[in-house]
Amino acid sequence: xxxxxxxxxxxxxxxxxxxxxxxxxxxxxxxxxxxxxxxxxxxxxxxxxxxxxxxxxxxxxxxxxxxxxxxxxxxxxxxxxxxxxxxxxxxxxxxxxxxxxxxxxxxxxxxxxxxxxxxxxxxxxxxxxxxxxxxxxxxxxxxxxxxxxxxxxxxxxxxxxxxxxxxxxxxxxxxxxxxxxxxxxxxxxxxxxxxxxxxxx
Ligand SMILES: [Zn+2]
Numbered sequence: 001x002x003x004x005x006x007x008x009x010x011x012x013x014x015x016x017x018x019x020x021x022x023x024x025x026x027x028x029x030x031x032x033x034x035x036x037x038x039x040x041x042x043x044x045x046x047x048x049x050x051x052x053x054x055x056x057x058x059x060x061x062x063x064x065x066x067x068x069x070x071x072x073x074x075x076x077x078x079x080x081x082x083x084x085x086x087x088x089x090x091x092x093x094x095x096x097x098x099x100x101x102x103x104x105x106x107x108x109x110x111x112x113x114x115x116x117x118x119x120x121x122x123x124x125x126x127x128x129x130x131x132x133x134x135x136x137x138x139x140x141x142x143x144x145x146x147x148x149x150x151x152x153x154x155x156x157x158x159x160x161x162x163x164x165x166x167x168x169x170x171x172x173x174x175x176x177x178x179x180x181x182x183x184x185x186x187x188x189x190x191x192x193x194x195x196x197x198x199x200x201x
Contacts, residue, residue: 010032084142107125170198
């Protein structure tokens with residue numbers, strides 16, 4: 001091994017991050033090596049706290065500060081509890097919140113159905129969604145999974161199981177880039193997709 005073990009192991013860890021190749025990983029590692037001590041210390045502290053200080057909301061499974069049971073959105077009295085927007089990831093909640101045009105609640109699936117990767121309904125927060133709807137008070141479910149093959153298949157699966165529960169099921173309008181992620185859509189596109197949502201059929 002040419003590099004000291006401690007540098008190589010940092011490079012290996014960085015390479016596992018999305019969008020980081022071997023060159024970027026090496027550049028980042030050497031940047032941290034040369035940077036003032038507190039840069040690396042702040043980063044390592046932030047990483048250590050990342051998992052320790054966050055938890056999933058027990059109602060919608062959005063990410064939240066650890067130590068509470070439900071997130072701020074679930075606890076908010078000013079938001080419409082009869083409307084639930086179903087998304088794949090917490091980042092999608094962030095994207096929709098940024099539009100400022102949605103006043104309902106959310107449900108974060110924590111992924112999508114993917115037979116190829118062996119991800120089935122029980123691997124996602126699907127059952128808790130059915131339970132939420134089953135408790136009553138929900139009039140519409142907006143399926144806002146990404147417009148990808150897996151996102152569409154997940155929406156179809158959810159519709160088939162939600163409609164018999166007597167709830168209106170809608171899907172975000174087309175117009176989002178196909179195969180693209182919600183989180184990358186600009187705010188106006190996202191708002192249009194939200195206001196133009198349609199019954200699936
Ligand atoms: Zn919540």
